[in-house]
Amino acid sequence: MSGSRDHSRSRSRTNAALGAAGLAGFLALGEAVPRLGLVSEDYFPPTSRIATALGTELGDHAFWTALGDTLTGWAIGLAIAVGAGIVAGVVVSVVPYLRRATASTIEFLRPIPSVALIPLVVLLYGAELRSVLLLVVYASFWQVLVQVLYGIQDVDPVAEETARSYGLGTWARVRHVLWPTALPYVMTGVRLAAAVALVLAVTAELVIGAPGLGARIAVAQTSQAVPDMYALVVATGLLGLLINVGARTVERRALVWHQSVRGEVAL
Amino acid sequence: MRRLFAGLTVGALLVAASACGSSGGSGKSGKSPSSGSPTTVKVGIIPILDVAPLYLGQEKGFFSRNGLKLSLTPAQGGAAIVPGVVSGQFQFGFSNVTSLMIAQTNGVPVQAIANGVASTGEPGADFGGLAVKKGSPIKSAKDLVGKTVATNTLKNINDTAVRESVRKAGGDASKVKFVELAFDQMPAALAKGQIDAAMAVEPALTTIKSQGGTEIAWPYVDVAEHLTIAMYFSSTQYAQANPAVVKAFQAATAESLAYANTHPDEVRKALTTYTKIPANLLSELTLPQWPAEADRPAIETLEKLGEQDGLFKKTPDLDKLLP
Numbered sequence: 001m002s003g004s005r006d007h008s009r010s011r012s013r014t015n016a017a018l019g020a021a022g023l024a025g026f027l028a029l030g031e032a033v034p035r036l037g038l039v040s041e042d043y044f045p046p047t048s049r050i051a052t053a054l055g056t057e058l059g060d061h062a063f064w065t066a067l068g069d070t071l072t073g074w075a076i077g078l079a080i081a082v083g084a085g086i087v088a089g090v091v092v093s094v095v096p097y098l099r100r101a102t103a104s105t106i107e108f109l110r111p112i113p114s115v116a117l118i119p120l121v122v123l124l125y126g127a128e129l130r131s132v133l134l135l136v137v138y139a140s141f142w143q144v145l146v147q148v149l150y151g152i153q154d155v156d157p158v159a160e161e162t163a164r165s166y167g168l169g170t171w172a173r174v175r176h177v178l179w180p181t182a183l184p185y186v187m188t189g190v191r192l193a194a195a196v197a198l199v200l201a202v203t204a205e206l207v208i209g210a211p212g213l214g215a216r217i218a219v220a221q222t223s224q225a226v227p228d229m230y231a232l233v234v235a236t237g238l239l240g241l242l243i244n245v246g247a248r249t250v251e252r253r254a255l256v257w258h259q260s261v262r263g264e265v266a267l
Numbered sequence: 268m269r270r271l272f273a274g275l276t277v278g279a280l281l282v283a284a285s286a287c288g289s290s291g292g293s294g295k296s297g298k299s300p301s302s303g304s305p306t307t308v309k310v311g312i313i314p315i316l317d318v319a320p321l322y323l324g325q326e327k328g329f330f331s332r333n334g335l336k337l338s339l340t341p342a343q344g345g346a347a348i349v350p351g352v353v354s355g356q357f358q359f360g361f362s363n364v365t366s367l368m369i370a371q372t373n374g375v376p377v378q379a380i381a382n383g384v385a386s387t388g389e390p391g392a393d394f395g396g397l398a399v400k401k402g403s404p405i406k407s408a409k410d411l412v413g414k415t416v417a418t419n420t421l422k423n424i425n426d427t428a429v430r431e432s433v434r435k436a437g438g439d440a441s442k443v444k445f446v447e448l449a450f451d452q453m454p455a456a457l458a459k460g461q462i463d464a465a466m467a468v469e470p471a472l473t474t475i476k477s478q479g480g481t482e483i484a485w486p487y488v489d490v491a492e493h494l495t496i497a498m499y500f501s502s503t504q505y506a507q508a509n510p511a512v513v514k515a516f517q518a519a520t521a522e523s524l525a526y527a528n529t530h531p532d533e534v535r536k537a538l539t540t541y542t543k544i545p546a547n548l549l550s551e552l553t554l555p556q557w558p559a560e561a562d563r564p565a566i567e568t569l570e571k572l573g574e575q576d577g578l579f580k581k582t583p584d585l586d587k588l589l590p
Contacts, residue, residue: 040455040458042454042455042458042474042478043455122347122350122351123350123354125356126311126340126342126347126350126351126354126356126357127311127340127341127342127343127347127351127356128356206343207343208342208343208347209340209341209342209343209344209347211341215341215343218314218343219314219341219541219542219543220543221451222314222315222450222451222542223470223542223543223544223545224451224454224470224471224473224474224544224545224548225543225544225545228543
């Protein structure tokens with residue numbers, strides 16, 4: 001990410017052009033493969049038919065309700081995960097011995113796939129928003145927590161000692177030393193968590209049947225409405241893209257002062 | 268329509284559900300549904316053909332007239348519905364009869380309270396059938412010996428029914444190989460030759476036929492003349508604590524079923540509100556029957572066949588299970 005501004009701007013323009021060409025090629029392939037009869041049109045409709053179905057979906061009020069449901073689950077789940085992840089990460093790092101006491105537990109809980117908890121949440125909450133939230137929070141919490149832990153570990157001991165010798169209290173050190181060091185890590189965690197949260201929100205709806213885009217995909221599937229199903233899958237893909245772009249923008253805004261974003265060579 | 272019928276995979280869940288299912292269920296006890304503001308009941312359903320009468324009855328006001336407000340909650344199959352009903356998130360649920368019998372013999376406290384859906388009983392015009400692809404050498408259920416048949420769940424109502432078809436056609440049912448496949452994936456699997464036959468229900472059945480496939484048997488009809496396939500149920504605790512609500516639900520459901528039976532056009536219209544079945548399939552598909560009452564002799568036959576197939580740990584108690 002180093003180099004002059006002009007250079008990076010022209011490079012980003014080339015990247016955008018290449019990206020657009022790649023996408024166009026992919027769409028053309030999606031049109032050609034079923035048309036040439038390589039796969040059955042019944043099960044893999046050409047791009048144009050998916051696009052038509054997507055247009056119909058966008059004009060349907062129920063689609064926007066489903067989108068709203070998915071985004072509600074995503075946003076609330078992400079907010080809880082980020083809040084809890086940051087607080088837990090800071091507390092675990094700041095309180096003496098807590099990091100080592102919790103390390104093995106965290107390493108045990110973290111790799112449990114959220115999807116494996118589906119039978120449990122169905123028993124606890126049935127097909128409701130709470131089920132979605134539990135899965136989303138469980139999956140994205142670890143992303144944030146682990147990044148916060150790494151970030152705080154990265155604090156420069158000299159800066160930390162300096163702050164101590166100037167008599168800064170715990171809160172002041174968290175605010176002025178820990179937080180600025182950890183923030184780039186936290187932002188990475190939030191970006192990863194945002195993507196994971198969407199995956200889990202849609203998965204939960206698809207498997208459990210909680211209202212949202214996932215449940216709509218399942219209905220299209222059971223109704224033999226194949227183009228509609230692909231259109232909804234595309235819609236979730238676009239949503240993921242928007243969320244990623246949004247998360248990157250937030251990250252860049254929050255870290256304008258940081259060298260990774262400023263793009264200047266560190267001294 | 269996948270996992271329409273809760274399979275044995277649910278068994279473990281069911282047992283777990285029964286263990287922690289005593290918390291809910293009696294939350295709204297003592298309230299009479301016919302007086303004052305309507306009682307809201309949550310019904311766990313699968314968004315398929317079978318539950319159209321509830322949507323229709325809700326629209327026609329049959330439930331509000333009985334003091335009930337329906338909250339129809341689509342769930343992905345019995346795997347989510349049975350635990351939901353037992354733990355009290357749903358007051359009522361929709362499940363096939365074999366699954367209810369399996370649940371009961373596993374000690375899960377469920378009780379059927381109203382009829383759900385039945386086979387039309389007409390060979391050649393049922394909403395579920397055993398189909399093969401175009402040009403298949405398999406001409407009858409007897410030819411399935413040594414072949415692979417897809418059903419949506421194993422060890423449940425559909426493979427039991429297919430076995431009966433094979434037996435009735437004079438074949439050895441124990442030599443038929445069953446694989447589990449969701450209904451919506453059956454047309455593709457059949458076309459690609461991954462399976463030799465599929466026990467499909469609408470709308471997948473119409474998709475198969477539109478691709479040139481043919482039905483070789485009607486397993487539901489082979490089991491009984493008017494086979495009751497699925498019913499609405501509640502937990503035993505809820506039914507005991509809320510007899511008035513259950514009675515109101517029974518009355519409104521019976522009315523809805525009767526109305527659906529005599530107004531197929533309105534059923535097809537109702538289907539567009541909660542499914543996405545394409546218009547070309549919608550006009551062609553065969554609707555099931557919705558009798559107001561369950562057919563006890565047919566369920567007894569289903570029970571015997573299930574026992575023969577080893578589905579139950581002990582004999583189901585139909586007197587306790589059925590309304």
